[in-house]
Amino acid sequence: MTRLDETVLGPFANEPVLELRRSPVRAGLDEALTALDSRLPLNVPVLVGESERHGEELASFDPGSPDRVVAQAAVASASEASEAVAVAERGFREWREVPALERARVLVGAAAWLRERRLELAALEVRECAKPWIEADADVCEAIDFLEYYARAAVALDSGAELVQVPGERNDMRYAPRGVTAVISPWNFPLAIPCGMTSAALATGNSVLLKPAEQSPACALMLVRALRAAGVPPTAISLLPGEGEVGAALVKHPGVQTIAFTGSQPVGLEIVRAAAEVSPGQLHIKRVIAELGGKNCVIVDADADLDEAVPAIVSSAFAYAGQKCSAAARVLVHEAIADRLIERVAGAARTLVVGQAEQLSIDVPPVIEPSAQERVERYAALAAREGRIVARAGGVPESGCFVSPTVATDLPPDSKVLNEEIFGPLLALERVAGVEAALEIVEGLPFALTGGLFARDPATVREVRRRTPVGNLYVNRGITGAKVGRQPFGGNRLSGNGTKAGGPDYLHSFVEPRAVSENTMRHGLVV
């Protein structure tokens, strides 16, 4: 099998994030935002093959100032969804015939298109999703990384698997695309996540119907434009903006073979259930790639370096207002250092500045929408009733979906605050007798996405590695910010079905293996 770095595309390297510590680099940001603002609201059509239908049935807003409409989008109807599947079937037959290397070159071209518009795209994320610059830039880079990484991985995969060979027969196994892929993506990584799922499907020769989150249609449009501009046939990538109904229609459709979903656990489990139903005319068992939520725990042992642990915990919990599936939700701290850790985490949380995503000087932007704000406040009130609030950062702007970062402790083990995904800036700290007690908690959770460990005894690190079920364990560092190729990302248990985005085997979910054994004997002669 060809190795990833041996293809003609050259070795993969992560796209460098902006070096924002240098003032000339920072100077370009305001300009990009002003340029974008003058074009708002953007118009997001339903794009099915060559057809383009505009509409204003859906709007996306700036979470930091809800009066600002970022995009007006058309909503794909049931008949448009159905039509899109038919178009995608045509697109699939066309696109799968394109040689893998050619497809890879197209994806690398899409990466270049994104790279040329980095600041514009980051500005759009700042506005549409209230992503702070540093996070928005990282998201654009991750999108570029997915394109570059899967392009190479697909070329490597195309050479097939090595099989045992004996005289008189020729055995090979190749990977064929599965078919029409529905990609249903979230708003919190509005370019990278849809790009990752879409580019994995396209790189391996599938066609894609992209249904982006209703909160971030404009970011998704930019992705589709990048892919089409680079040469993906319009029939192989359609854009179907809308809310849950569009996604549900795609999941049920007999012509959809693969569903790649990243989002909440209830929706993900519903997709798994619905995809298991076989409709008349359906020829495939649908495959679901589900990347769901987490309730991520950071274990802090008594020998932890708190100078490193405290900032890492605070940024893992509160960066992007905790709206990452990888974010830290619970800290399980050894009782010997619990008082000191709680004091320092609380003190550090009180320094957090809540404000508009466009300001580099803030730590915590608004949450995505009013219902998210209400949800987090509800959990914060519950935490105050059932436990003790040790920090609430003060001073949040009045309008906009802002929530004060909150640190709670002394919660009962069955508290919803400890057991449900909150997806906001609320962190719970718990004292435990030691690492063993912490591991028992982690092993008992239905979630297994990310986890953290701060400990310096190598034996402790080995033990936690061995026993923790999470998909991504981070040792002596923050638990967010997985990089393509370096930290293949994805959870286990009810957090996901074990696929690893940005990892060496992710593409296997988008292909079906076909083994061929050919008799090469002709009347006693090996030909």
Place this chain on the structure above:
Amino acid sequence: MELASRDRELRAALFRFVDVVPACRSLEDVARHLRGFLEELPETPPPIAAAMRIADVRAARSALGAAAAAGVKHMAHRFIVGESPEAAVRVLRSLWEHGVASSVDLLGEATVTEEEADDYARRCAHALEQLAERARSWPPRPRLERDSAGPLPRANVSVKVSALTPLLRPDAPERGRRDAAKRLVGLLRLAKQIGAHVHVDMESLDSREAVLELVLELLSEPEFADGPSAGIVLQAYLRDSPEQLDTVLGWARSSGRSSPLTVRLVKGAYWDHELVQARQEGWPAPVFEVKADCDRNFETLTCRLLDARPAVRVAIASHNLRSVANAIAYNRLTGGEDGDLELQVLRGLGDDLQDALAAEGFRVRTYCPVGDLVAGMAYLVRRLLENTSNESFLHEQASGTSLAQLLAAP
């Protein structure tokens, strides 16, 4: 330490050990960690294998832990002059009597809360007051107390901006700068009032913009036009240090302060950190990757600084014999007084050089960490020792490099 410089992996294990000792809860815990780090070595030299065997025996673990902890403490005595400014004064006075000035650096935890920042500022103020008061009874040492630009304070404290604020953000330097300013201004006022020197250290590149702008901005305030004596640091390992020097000299020439800004030229202590961070992020390396390039830049900056007097005072902080010799020679060649050049060394790392230079009549200032011996040693490991590259002068000297090679042009 001699074992350590022979074997990079063993050295790393020992650094990790020294780093974790303050967090250990018992001597047994100390022994367990020591064993854990040594186990990860590819091969274990006989004395270490013996220590590991001892760690297997429960009764002996406490003894091994005690011995190892004592070892750390012993090592700490070489680098840390005292647990408090009061305790340090005995050593500082002795240095002074032997013709060596000092700058005190207060070791401590990282600052992550406002309370910790306030506490560090209080400790700095306390150190300034204690040093200024106690130094009054020290015998006169004209070479250490005056240069041609005027008097030099006896009390000298080095402060870290990252400890004065929890809000340093590389992408938003103004935020940390504003917060640190609240506390630094108090220290500058105190230093002016009691006649002490405040030197603001430079740390990693992530905070450079905040640190430099903070100092130049505060010293531009009218209330500081006639004091205190203050200084900043220029790191020669940074590729853009020549442009930084342009900024500093531009400011110094137009500031009109009565006491010139002291610029301490160092190689820089965060080389590994800068390079690793740049590799991880895919950024161009901000530091010279070849030692000779860095040494050459150090010499160029030395000459530029010496030429810029009297707008600045110049302190050359290096253990590299050639760098120090270059500063002395260039100063003399251009008609400068020896007394208008300060040479700085690190306590514990540059002691021999310190004595030799002082004996030759130069003004030497030794950078003296002060703090808890065990915890302080851990901070020191993280900040200084871990970044001491194998190319260090000490190592080369110990392994028998000839003087001619050490003095070769970079």
